[in-house]
Amino acid sequence: MTTPSEPRGDRLDPGLAAIMGERRQLINLAYRLLGSLADAEDVVQDAYAHWYAMTRQQQDAIASPGAWLTTVASRLCLNVLSSARVRRETYVGEWIPEPLPDPTEWINGRSDGITVDPADRVTLDESVNMAFLLVLESMTPAERVAFVLHDVFRYSFAEVAEIVGRTPAACRQLASSARRRISAAQAPATPAARQARIVRDFKQAWEAKDIDALIGLLDPDVTAIADGGGVVGAVLRPVEGVEQIVRSMLNLDGRLRELTFLERTVNGRPGLIAQHDGVTVSVYAFDVAGDRIKHIWAVRNPDKLRPWTVGPQH
Numbered sequence: 618m619t620t621p622s623e624p625r626g627d628r629l630d631p632g633l634a635a636i637m638g639e640r641r642q643l644i645n646l647a648y649r650l651l652g653s654l655a656d657a658e659d660v661v662q663d664a665y666a667h668w669y670a671m672t673r674q675q676q677d678a679i680a681s682p683g684a685w686l687t688t689v690a691s692r693l694c695l696n697v698l699s700s701a702r703v704r705r706e707t708y709v710g711e712w713i714p715e716p717l718p719d720p721t722e723w724i725n726g727r728s729d730g731i732t733v734d735p736a737d738r739v740t741l742d743e744s745v746n747m748a749f750l751l752v753l754e755s756m757t758p759a760e761r762v763a764f765v766l767h768d769v770f771r772y773s774f775a776e777v778a779e780i781v782g783r784t785p786a787a788c789r790q791l792a793s794s795a796r797r798r799i800s801a802a803q804a805p806a807t808p809a810a811r812q813a814r815i816v817r818d819f820k821q822a823w824e825a826k827d828i829d830a831l832i833g834l835l836d837p838d839v840t841a842i843a844d845g846g847g848v849v850g851a852v853l854r855p856v857e858g859v860e861q862i863v864r865s866m867l868n869l870d871g872r873l874r875e876l877t878f879l880e881r882t883v884n885g886r887p888g889l890i891a892q893h894d895g896v897t898v899s900v901y902a903f904d905v906a907g908d909r910i911k912h913i914w915a916v917r918n919p920d921k922l923r924p925w926t927v928g929p930q931h
Contacts, residue, residue, distance in 0.1 A: 636668065639683045643690050649765050650694040651701070652714030652750050654924060660697060664690040684776075691762060691780045698758035709847025711855065713914050714750040715921040716900040719882035744769045747884050747902040747914050752802045756795050763788045764795035804906040812905045813880070813887040819903075819910060820878050820889055823866055831866065835859045836909040846918030849898075862913070890925060897925040 640661060647657035664686050668676065679685045705712050744765075753761050762781055766772040767788070774785040774792070781788060807815075815834060822830035841862050845851025856862050876891045876898070883889075883902045891899040900922060904912035916922065 636665075636682055636686070639686050642683070643686060646687065646765070646770060647690055647694055648715075648717075649744060649750075649753070649769060650691070650762060651697055652754060653921075654715050654717065655920070656697055656701075660690055660693045663693055688780050691766065695758050695762055695781065698761065709845070710851055710853040711842045711844050712754075712846075713842060713844040713916050713921075714747065714754070714884075716747070716883050716888075716902055716914075716916050716925075717745065718924055719885070745884050746886050748802070748904045748912065749799070750884070751914075752799055753795075756798060757791075759783070760791045760795040760798075763791035764799075767792045768796065804904070804911070807905045807907060809887065811908070812903070815905050815908060815910060816887040816889060816903055817880060820880065824873075824878065826867060828863060828867070831863050832859055834908075834910055835862060836906065836911045839909070839911055839913065841865070841913040841915065843915040844918050844921065846920060848919055849917045851915070851917050897922055900925060 643661045643664060644654075644657055647660045648654055651657050651660070667689050668682070668686060676682070753765070756764065759781055763777050766777045766780065767774060772780075774788045777788040777792075778785040781791075783791075818830065819834050821827075822834060837859050838857070839859055839862055841852075841856045843851035852865070856865050873891075876893055879890050879892065881888055881890045881900075883900055886902065888903060889901040890897050891901070898917065898919075900916045902914040902916075903910050919926070
């Protein structure tokens, strides 16, 4: 089978650049639909495989290859979402979406260490912050696809209907239901500079084991969730309440002595990473409301940390 990197025969494919130019958009879409960069990359690869499995005549008959690829990728995402619920029933501990670094902080694995923004990294904005993605996780697959396609990527309900196989009116209802979920879960936005200051203060208080400072930074009903995936050690259930979380943090003191904590952008918001011998072993995302941290998400599953471990983070 011909692949995107192997045009037919020895002649150049004049449409190859245009087709591959859709990759960033497709990765952006698939990540928001699936919450996993690895799954998103697999879906996009599969969509391209469908394209290159067609004859040149079949390809030429498609008026908008980008729209065709989007339709195929979205339908593949629907299938993945439907099976993901079954897979996550057997997942060890809590499942958290795969965290992403800011493109300007992603450093490739080449020896020159040049900071790059590769085409298969997701553009970060509010629609990929961790709190938003977790609300998407609570939706049905059809709700999630209808909402993301219409509200995030601005597809018309007629276009959404063609993709999900429902009527435009039904897709409008799905998106409306999803919008209500988002609205109910969203707290007033805290300015990014204030979020960064609070996360920095949290890091310093944790490193100093300053209990009073930690209590002052955490909401009384704060929740912390860790995702080790059964691969590395992590608390299997959410930890709730400021006292329980501070106690848990202090109990980790022995493990933390060999770690270096760095401030990084995580899914478009201020966060932290923990490194051991220069390798990222944990990524922390935060939900800040006012001047307090309401949620902490710690991803330790190494399978979800590929974008953070491909090269040194400085």
